[in-house]
Amino acid sequence: FPPAKGRYVVYAAAGCPWAARVVTLLALKQLDTDAIRVIYVAPEISSQGWIFDAAHPDPLYGAPTLRALYDRSLQRQTGDASARHAGKVTVPVLWDTTTEQIVNNESGDIIRMLDGFEPWAGRRGLDLYPAAHRAAIDEACAYYLTHLNQAVAQAGSATSQDAYAAAVGKVHAAMDRAEATLAQSPWLLGDRFTEVDLRVYVTLIRNDPVFMTLWRVQRSIAWQYPHLLRFVRRIFQQPGVAATWRVDEVKRFFYLRDAAANPHRIVPLWNGPDLSVPVEMAPLIPEESS
Structure with missing residues (x-):
């Protein structure tokens, strides 16, 4: 191929x-x-x-x-x-x-x-898995996979208080870790956008309109995590990315598939924070800043 x-x-x-x-x-x-x-x-x-x-x-x-x-x-x-x-x-x-x-x-x-x-590619040189950084990328991806990407679903599907508490505790820890990191650098591994940022972004952008309520994550990036919100906006405002965010379909996908959590098939009106609010942008690769 x-x-x-x-x-x-x-x-x-x-x-x-x-x-x-x-x-x-x-x-x-x-x-x-x-x-x-x-x-x-x-x-x-x-x-x-x-x-x-x-x-x-x-x-x-x-x-x-x-x-x-x-x-x-x-x-x-x-x-x-x-x-x-x-x-x-x-x-x-x-x-x-x-x-x-x-x-x-x-x-x-x-x-x-x-x-x-x-x-x-219109943007050249965007390598999300550069050889020199693979060990750090692998470690961070593994952490956010278990503590964020998978843990939000585990919180939503939990059938006991202990299972829910364990899952949502992982989510909160991952959000706190990412918030602390992004307070010091534009991306999760410093000044270069990597697979880690991509994998975290697709979960965070769904948090406020979906996971916060439907899966009882109970944390909002709009109100509690200013650096996570800036991070999501930085990616969302890259050329072409906003068009990929079909928020109405995102909400229908989650809220209408889970009969146990949402038996009346009600889709909330809120789409999450306004991601078009301008923020200080950061280059995806260091070379773009020169």
Whole structure:
């Protein structure tokens, strides 16, 4: 699957923070639709899993569901027209339109694959996993994965007070750690934007409109974490990133999928803090400041 302009598309769900890593990075690298196109599934998961609808069609094959594309990929790989994918169907999906196969469906892998598309990037040199910093990136990513990215969901799905307290305690600790770090530097590992920042951003931007209430995180970046808020705004205000934040679909994805937590299917009106309020920007890579 060699990098090539226009050959690949990303199937994503606006609400999914894992898919948001890829879509946000495409914007940060300024890889436009001529380079890699993004196709969104419908925001709500149905009994058939991720689906396409009138507002979110599949323009390539007219597939009714994402599972149909997983089936199509398996059929191309095996040569068996009756083959059916038996495993999970998840987003994001990096899709090869030439072979009609799934290249990868793991966000961590895809964001590193995007470095291969440097020739078509409007912003050059944005390497989120530079060799000299990989040990620090790995450590920080591992911490924020367990204490933030996964812990918010664990807080929301907890069925006992102890499990909830343990999960939300991790979230609060991660927020406190990030707030302290960002009080001293523009990004979580200093003056260079890395995978750590991307992974933390996609969770923090969902905190106030979703996790704070639906999953009982009970911390607000708008009112309690000024440095986290500035951090989110710095990323949101990068060219092209605001267009990836489909907040209405984000709220529908979370609030309408959890019947136990939200049996009346009520979607709150508040979209979180105004992320367009100007802030002091910071270069994503040190070289951009010169």
